[in-house]
Amino acid sequence: MNLDALWESRRLFELGFLFTLRLTVITVVTSTVLGLLVALVRISRVPVLSQLMRVYLEVFRGSPLLIQILFVYFGAAFLSTSGGLSVLTAVTIALTLYQGAYISEVFRAGFESVPPGQREAARALGMSRFAIMVDVITPQTFTVVLAPLFGQYISLVKSTALASVIGYADLVRQAQGIIDRIGSPFLVYSVVALLYFVISFPMSLGARYFETRTSRRGPVTA
C-alpha cells in the first residue's frame, strides 16, 4: 500500500478538488438560470419557441453527456479559425445545456403543481401577470422544487467528472496523473470516490430533508 506516495500527492488532489468545485459552482448557476428560462418559455406556450424548447429537451436528455461534451469541444475546434473553445468553456456549455434540460423540467413540474385556482383568484383580484408570477406562483413553487433541484445538483457534481475526458484538470484527471507517477490505481480512485462522496452525501441528506418537509400531510381525523 503506497500510502506515503499518496500523501505526497495531496497537493494534486487539492488542485483537482478545487477545479471540480469551480466547474460545479459555475454550472450550477448557469444551468439553473437556463433551466428556469426554458421552463418559463414552455409554460408560457409561445408558439414557435416552445416547440423548439421541446426539441432541445428531447435531444439533450436522450443522448449521452459525453457525446455532447465531445460535440461541443471538437465541433468548436472544427468550426472556428482560432483553435476553438477552451476545455473549461466547452465543458461548461455542454454541462449547462445538459443539466439545464433536466432542471427546466423540475421547474416546469413545480409551476404546474400550483393549483390553477391560485392564478384565477389572483386574476380576479386584479393582479398583473407579473405580480402573480412573483407573489403567488413562485413562492409556492419554491418549496416543491427544492428537493428535486438538490437532486439535480448532486447529479451535476458527479457529471463534472466527464470533463476529465477532454483534459480538464479536475479530480479524475489529477488522479490519472497521480497514478502515472505512483501507481496504485485502486487506492487513488478510492480517494477520489471518497472526495466526491464527501461533497455529494451531505447534499443528498439535505434533499431528503426537504422532501419530508414538503410532503407531510395532516392526519385524518374523526
Place this chain on the structure above:
Amino acid sequence: MIIDVKQVRKSFAGTEVLRGVDLAVDKGEAVVVIGASGSGKSTLLRTINNLESIDGGKIWVDGVPVHEPHSAHLVHRHVGMVFQQFNLFPHLTALKNVTLALRRVKKLRTPEAEELGMAALQRVGLGEKAKSYPSQLSGGQQQRIAIGRAIAMEPAVMLFDEATSALDPELVGEVTRVMRQLAEEGMTMLVVTHEMGFARETADRVVFVDGGVVVEDAPPEQIFTHPQHARTQRFLQRTLAG
C-alpha cells in the same frame, strides 16, 4: 349482543382520543354513530375490527375477544368494513375485487367464487360492471362494489367508516340506498356518518360521541327531536343548520 364494547380507551401520541367508550349492538340492529370531527368515532370503529389496538377496555365481536392480542386477528372473519376512500384494488376488475378473498381466504374455487361474487355485485346493483376496472367507474359505483366485496364474505357485522364522505353529493344516494337495503335485510351494522338523513330514516339507534365518550344513545326519533344533553343539542343545531 354481536358487538360489546366496554370502557375502551385509546391514545394517539399522547392525546387521548377514546376515554372510556361503552357500546353494544344487537343482531340485526343498525346503529349510527354521529359526532364532530376528531370526536373519536372513526377511531372507535377501527378498534372494533382491530385496525387500531386499544390501550384499555374490552371488545367482543361475535364472540371474538378483540382486546386479546393473540386472538384479535380472528375478528376479520366476522366483520366486513367499508372505507371512506373505498380502497378497491385498482389492478383488479370489480368481480376480481369481490372474489379475491373468497378464493384466497375461504379457499373457494374460481367458478364458485365467481357465482357468489356476481350475486354480491347484483345485490348492490352492479352486475353488469363485473369486468370493469375501478378507474372506469364513478365514486358511487366504486363504493357499492366495495360494499359488495365486504358482504360477499358473509360477515356477521358490517362497519361503515364515513362511507359517503368522499362522494359527490349526487352520488351519495345510490350508496345510502344500498346501505338501507342491507339494513332492511337484517344486516347488523355500525355506521359512522355525517348523513343525518340516513341516521333518521334507517338507524335503529343513534349514538352521539363527543370528546372520546358516548354522550347519548337513543333511537333516532328521540335523539333528533328531544336530545337529552346540551352537547348533543349544540352538535345537532350546528350540523342541521348548515
Place this chain on the structure above:
Amino acid sequence: MTYLDYLPNFFSGLAVTAAVSGLAFALALALGVLAAVARQWGSVVPRAIATTYIEVIRNTPVLVQIFLVYFGLPAFGLRLPAFAAGVLALAVNGGAYLAEIIRAGFRAVPRGQVEAARTLDLGRRQTLLDVVLPQALRLVYPPVVNELVQMILATSLLSTIALNELTGETLIANAITFQTMQVFTAALVLYLVLTGLVSWGARWLGRVAFHPPLDVRGIRRQAPLRRFSFGRTS
C-alpha cells in the same frame, strides 16, 4: 474516406452498446431487488451492507466506478476485459439506483389497500402477492424503464476504457475522417433513435402487458431520478 464509409462501424458500435446495456440492466435488476429487500426488510447486517452499497454508489460518479473496476481491480488479481468491466461497473451502478426505485415503489402503495386486505381477512403473504406487489410493479415500471435509458447513455463512458461501443467508434471515425460535425451528428441521431425505441417499446409493453393497461406518459426521458418520491408515503 467519408464518415459514410464508417457507417458499418457505427452500427457495430451500436450493437455493443445494446449488448452492454442489456446485460448490465438484467444484472442490475437482480442486484437492485436484493438490495431493496435487504435495506427495507433485512436484519441489521444485510441492511447495513445494502445501505452502504446504495449510498456509496449513488454519491460517486459512475466514471470513477468504471475506472475502479477496470484499473483498480487488477490489483486484486481480477483483470477484466473492457466489455466485462463495463457490464460489471454499470450493473453495480444501476443496481443501487434500481434498489431505491423499488423501495419507493413499495412505500407508495397506499396504506388503505393493506387495510382493506386485512379486513377481508387476507393473510400477510396473500396481501403481498395479490395486493401490494401488482401495484408496486405498476408504480415502478416508468422509473425502471427510465433507468434503462440512463444506462444506455452511460455506456458512452466505456469509450474511456477503449471499448468499441458507439461513442468509441465515433471518436475513431472523427480521428480518421475529420468530418467532425457529420460524425457526431450521426452518433447523436443513433443514440436518440435507440433511446426513443426503448421508450416507445416500453410504452407499448405497458399498454399490452398490464391489466388495466398502464397509461404511461411518464416514460419519456425523465430527469435521472436520484430520489424518487411519490408524494404520500405510509
